[in-house]
Amino acid sequence: NAGVTQTPKFQVLKTGQSMTLQCAQDMNHNSMYWYRQDPGMGLRLIYYSASEGTTDKGEVPNGYNVSRLNKREFSLRLESAAPSQTSVYFCASSEQPTSTGELFFGEGSRLTVL
Amino acid sequence: KQEVTQIPAALSVPEGENLVLNCSFTDSAIYNLQWFRQDPGKGLTSLLLIQSSQREQTSGRLNASLDKSSGRSTLYIAASQPGDSATYLCAVRMNNAGNMLTFGGGTRLMVKP
Numbered sequence A: 001n002a003g004v005t006q007t008p009k010f011q012v013l014k015t016g017q018s019m020t021l022q023c024a025q026d027m028n029h030n031s032m033y034w035y036r037q038d039p040g041m042g043l044r045l046i047y048y049s050a051s052e053g054t055t056d057k058g059e060v061p062n063g064y065n066v067s068r069l070n071k072r073e074f075s076l077r078l079e080s081a082a083p084s085q086t087s088v089y090f091c092a093s094s095e096q097p098t099s100t101g102e103l104f105f106g107e108g109s110r111l112t113v114l
Numbered sequence B: 001k002q003e004v005t006q007i008p009a010a011l012s013v014p015e016g017e018n019l020v021l022n023c024s025f026t027d028s029a030i031y032n033l034q035w036f037r038q039d040p041g042k043g044l045t046s047l048l049l050i051q052s053s054q055r056e057q058t059s060g061r062l063n064a065s066l067d068k069s070s071g072r073s074t075l076y077i078a079a080s081q082p083g084d085s086a087t088y089l090c091a092v093r094m095n096n097a098g099n100m101l102t103f104g105g106g107t108r109l110m111v112k113p
Helices: none
Strands: A003-007 A010-013 A019-024 A032-039 A043-049 A066-067 A074-078 A085-093 A107-112 B004-007 B010-014 B019-025 B032-039 B044-051 B056-059 B062-067 B072-077 B087-096 B102-103 B107-112
Touching: A003 A085, A019 A032, A019 A085, A019 A107, A032 A066, A032 A074, A032 B004, A043 A066, A043 A074, A043 B087, A043 B102, A074 A085, B004 B087, B010 B019, B019 B032, B019 B087, B019 B107, B032 B062, B044 B056, B044 B062, B044 B072, B072 B087
Parallel strands: A010 A107, B010 B107
Antiparallel strands: A003 A019, A019 A074, A032 A043, A032 A085, A066 A074, A085 A107, B004 B019, B019 B072, B032 B044, B032 B087, B056 B062, B062 B072, B087 B102, B087 B107
């Protein structure tokens, strides 16, 4: 049972380049999330998708776009990468908030922007 | 705005000790609270989830308690082992915040053999 799978695991970009982080879950969860984790800042929500077809901004959405491709997949796009976006990115999923709301995370994608 | 604090930021104990990790939050109107474990270079693994109506949850050597009125949760680890060494994070979901969780900064635990 794979759970939440993220690709790529590591990426180095130059300032101004674009890239997409992919996330897929096989638990039939309705809600999916993208977080970034930075030293001293903890985990912060970038965007989330409560259900297929919907997306909403989280705490730090600037510089990012997301696509909920289908129920399984939720991608995060950096259109013009900046050094401030160097971080570890985590995708997560959960059932509807009206259930337990337990969150399951992927292994993370480590992004460096030079 | 909800703020979640975990103290201490780091903790080192000898193997076999019982220990308590603390999590405090400023707004008691929470939907639930979840404890996670994160190993270096890895993602977060869910340990325990406590709904706002519950007082505690147990899983093996782990016991998490919740006191909403005082804005506190504790994670109790019994008979600690070197394999328990990791960073432990707590996160709260608010009643009115949709799907947004607010995370604490974590406690980095080292259990020495």
